[in-house]
Amino acid sequence: MNFLPKFSHIYVEEELADHPETKRILARFPASHVIFIRRYTDVFNRKKQSFETQMKSQALILAKKHGTLLYEGSPVCHRFGSERFFYTTTALNCMFSCDYCWLKGIYAGAFIVLFVNTEDYFLACKEALKDGPLFLSLSYETDLFPLEEISGHLHRWTEFAKGEETLLAEVRTKSSRTDLLPLFAGHRNLILSWTLSPEEIITACEHFTPSLSKRIHAVNEAIALGCSVRLALDPMIHVPGWKSVYESFLKELSASLEFDGIRDISIGSYRQSDEYQKKMRRRFPDLACAQYPYISESGFSRYRDHREMTQWLKERLRQFVPEEKIFTLPEDL
Amino acid sequence: MIFLITALSFEAKPLITHFHLSKQEGSLPVFSAGEITLLVTGSGPMNAASHTAACLSRFELTPSDFLINIGICASLDPGLETKPVLIHKLSDLSSDRDYYPDLLCTSLREEARLLSGAKVFRAEESDLPLPMKDTVYDMEGAAVYHAGSLFFGPHQMRFIKLISDYGRDFPSPKEISALMQEFIPMLEEEIEAMKTQCFALPKETIDTEAVEDLFLPSASMRRQIHQLILYCTLAGISWQECIERCRNEGLLPAENREEGKKRLEELRNELLA
Known part of the structure; x- marks a missing residue:
């Protein structure tokens, strides 16, 4: 017997029953069962959920985000020289499923939560901008590209950001969709950031994601359209023979990627807070990424040779891009 | 292990016959054969919770195990026909708590919310805002979920209710058994669905x-x-x-x-x- 298709069940917070976004989204799924709930956490935070099983038939949860809407960025994330780095969570969880993804350690379940009250996020953002320029990551706990048909978040956020010159907004993705690229074209305060990994790692660990060649095609399209494009060769994954795997990867990038059009590149090896790493190990006993014998440094699980890995990659990248365009994390120096 | 949980003996009777279950020794009304264990909790939330917890605590459970609570219910929606409904939300009327079992794999199409109360639902005495769309009523579902959640995740519990009445003209024990008998082929499909939903590779331990x-x-x-x-x-x-x-x-x-x-x-x- 097969699993039900994605979003065969949609949970909706009672207070959002009449919200126009709820109505728009539900109209897209006439065959889905709609279940009204009080708070999204009643479903999302249930105990003993099976993340792995839920990935086979993800449900959608439509919710309203209360309380804090912008969070200070984590110290293990790239700030790109920005004084004020914040992130926002307009959606929780992802339609892609990467073995190393930190969401597997953070969240109790795999259902996707969409916060529909984007108007409140914009107000919070405007408020924060009063204190000065802001670097804001919009897809910190999701990939917004594959969700766009349902959420419409990219359309609304890019529209908002275009009117806020002191806001530098970044959307990070593994998608190969090119139809959404015009939303970002010609706007220097909108950064499109692609996570690129060696094909071997994509096949083994980045489930449901497009191949490397498809992502490269999308990157080149974005550059041609005049988008501000960032590459994230991050996280590097320590697979057996990682040097030769990443050597071939760089060869493919150098052969097919328009490096001249890249704004900058961030690099970093896998890291995860020790607390979430523990949860990942418990929840995913058969995942090599979860079971790697990491070392703990300042509360984060890392590879023993994380400095060597990132320095090795940086050295090689310098053949294609000037050093000032390559961002590493302070702990990798 | 597959746990089938019913409240009433005449709900259980056709299942005992069909699956060739035999009564197990002990104080609990437990019947089993092979991978199936059937528990008859008795009527009402106290019986349902205490029997479920007592029964499940006797087993060394694995990630592939699951429970299915099956039984009759009253419909609060005149539009709902007398056929099995899969429960996507259980509301305990006494504690005001809601429970949500995962529905990731199923062959049943009709779904409903289940209200669980401590008394038999009688339409003429009810203070519920009737009719309630896509809603059914029983006395055990929420209690089984609550007790079951000590042992199982939401993907390991399924609740299927057979509409037997609308709060009046209650069915006889014979009619209830007949309803259950008719449902058995669908129950077998749901068991297969739950096997898919709860599939887990046997945990390999490496002795180092x-x-x-x-x-x-x-x-x-x-x-x-x-x-x-x-x-x-x-x-x-x-x-x-x-x-x-x-x-x-x-x-x-x-x-x-x-x-x-x-x-x-x-x-x-x-x-x-």
């Missing part, structure tokens, strides 16, 4: 103790060796060859803990290169 001993390890070193070997096994790195070579070269077993530490470091460097 003998290898650990070669290093004269401390407790912390033991954990490190275990984790290293576990990772190598999952990543397809042949750690056994390294250990064998160290043995052949007389590097292992270590003569003391200091040497064991050194050997572990060397092993790590080699395997994680």
Whole structure:
């Protein structure tokens, strides 16, 4: 017997029953069962959920985000020289499923939560901008590209950001969709950031994601359209023979990627807070990424040779891009 | 193990016959054969919760195990026909708590919310805002979920209710048994659906103790060796060859803990290169 298709069940917070976004989204799924709930956490935070099983038939949860809407960025994330780095969570969880993804350690379940009250996020953002320029990551706990048909978040956020010159907004993705690229074209305060990994790692660990060649095609399209494009060769994954795997990867990038059009590149090896790493190990006993014998440094699980890995990659990248365009994390120096 | 949970003996009767279940010894009304265990809780939430918890606590449960609560219910929606409904939300009227079982794989199409109360639902005495669309009523569902959640995740519990009345003209025991009998083919499909939903590979444990001993390890070193070997096994790195070579070269077993530490470091460097 097969699993039900994605979003065969949609949970909706009672207070959002009449919200126009709820109505728009539900109209897209006439065959889905709609279940009204009080708070999204009643479903999302249930105990003993099976993340792995839920990935086979993800449900959608439509919710309203209360309380804090912008969070200070984590110290293990790239700030790109920005004084004020914040992130926002307009959606929780992802339609892609990467073995190393930190969401597997953070969240109790795999259902996707969409916060529909984007108007409140914009107000919070405007408020924060009063204190000065802001670097804001919009897809910190999701990939917004594959969700766009349902959420419409990219359309609304890019529209908002275009009117806020002191806001530098970044959307990070593994998608190969090119139809959404015009939303970002010609706007220097909108950064499109692609996570690129060696094909071997994509096949083994980045489930449901497009191949490397498809992502490269999308990157080149974005550059041609005049988008501000960032590459994230991050996280590097320590697979057996990682040097030769990443050597071939760089060869493919150098052969097919328009490096001249890249704004900058961030690099970093896998890291995860020790607390979430523990949860990942418990929840995913058969995942090599979860079971790697990491070392703990300042509360984060890392590879023993994380400095060597990132320095090795940086050295090689310098053949294609000037050093000032390559961002590493302070702990990798 | 598949746990079928019903409240009433005449709900259970056709299942006992169909699955050739026999009564187990002990104070609980438990019937079993092969992978199926049937529990008859008795009527009402107290019976449902206490019997469910008592029964499940007797077993060494695995991730592939699950429970299905089946039984009759009243419909609060005149539009709902007398056929099985899959429950996507259970509301306990006494505690005002809601429960949500995962519905990831099923053959049933009709779904409803279940209100669980402590008394039999009688339409003429009810203070519920009737009619309630896509809603049914029973006395046990929420209690079974609550007790079951001590043992199972939401993907391991399923609730299927057979509409037997609308709060009046209650069915006779014979009619209830007939409803259950008619439902058995669908129940069998749902058992298959739950087997898919709860499929889990048997957990393979790697016994690394003998290898650990070669290093004269401390407790912390033991954990490190275990984790290293576990990772190598999952990543397809042949750690056994390294250990064998160290043995052949007389590097292992270590003569003391200091040497064991050194050997572990060397092993790590080699395997994680």
